[in-house]
Amino acid sequence: MTRHALSLLGLLALGGCGIDAAPVRVGADAPDARVVDLATGDTLSLTEHYGGQVTLVNIWATWCGPCKEEIPALDSLYRELGPKGLRIAAISIDTDDGEKVRDWIAPFNVAFDLLHDQTGDIQQIYHTTGVPESFLVDKRGRIMRIVYGAAPWTSTSNRRIVEELLAKDAGDS
Template identity: 40%
Template sequence: MRLLPARLLVLTLALGAVVALFGAARSAKEARDKPEALYEALRLIRPEKPLTAKAFTLPAPGGGTVRLADFQGQVIFLNFWATWCPPCKEEMPAMERLYRKLKAKGFVVLAVSIDTDGEAAVVAFLREHGLTYPVALDPTMEVARLYTVRALPSTYLIDRKGRIAAMALGAREWDGPEAVALMEALLAQPS
């Protein structure tokens, strides 16, 4: 008779696990179907009307150039930052994890440094922090002004059609569940 309570406990735990898994799957689907809640959860600013991301070309560390057009058809996480900015340093490891998780799906982080201390300082920072996503150099802040950057870090989420979907002022937990779900919702949209 003592086995009955043990079996009942096991059955109850198993049923609870099934309900929890179903609920998590349902929540993820709802997030993809209704990303508005994700924009709110991440405190993102949405444009009132669709805005096309402004084209630019900037030098890349180590030579060459980076053009926004190089990433056409991808979801672009355009981040303005500097090596001396504490909130920038805080969010960059999460940006790297997000980039590694989603880059195979057509997602790119493009980090635009506004540092004026020279390319060597930026390269040393990238190496020290193990950052592998594309970086561009904007020491004159020409592109930062083009995007009306007023604070660091500033991030623009650009959809596959080249439109600004949202903007963030300040650091975020970019590899958290809401951010990942939002990026996946943007990736699911047609280009």
């Protein structure tokens, strides 16, 4: 097959994926998604539920080793900066039902919000390349940082970035 034909096939394949959203990048508005709150079983909109708040959207899975290693750092960051306004929306992409995900994470005793997207739509909406993947969203709903892989969320530099976002008013640039 010629290079032109292969390129055309690739474009056609992507066109059928149903991904119509703009690319997710730093400075862009965080896309909305509907996920299930594992504490209540309610479906919620990320934009409606977390709008106007500094939010760390963390996409993870129970079968992911680096995700498991990252959970304590996320929880520590939340316990330190949650009282100052930080929200963490940890979204599991496991295909298992929510009860299995809740049972798996229960021993970690996390304080942040545990959400579930059994369909995997969040991966397409946020154009993820794997898990864990995190998106730090400011009060205006803009993505300020994208992190691929597990991160040391309790490091001085990561805490400083979050604290700076928390200190800004929603109208600040």
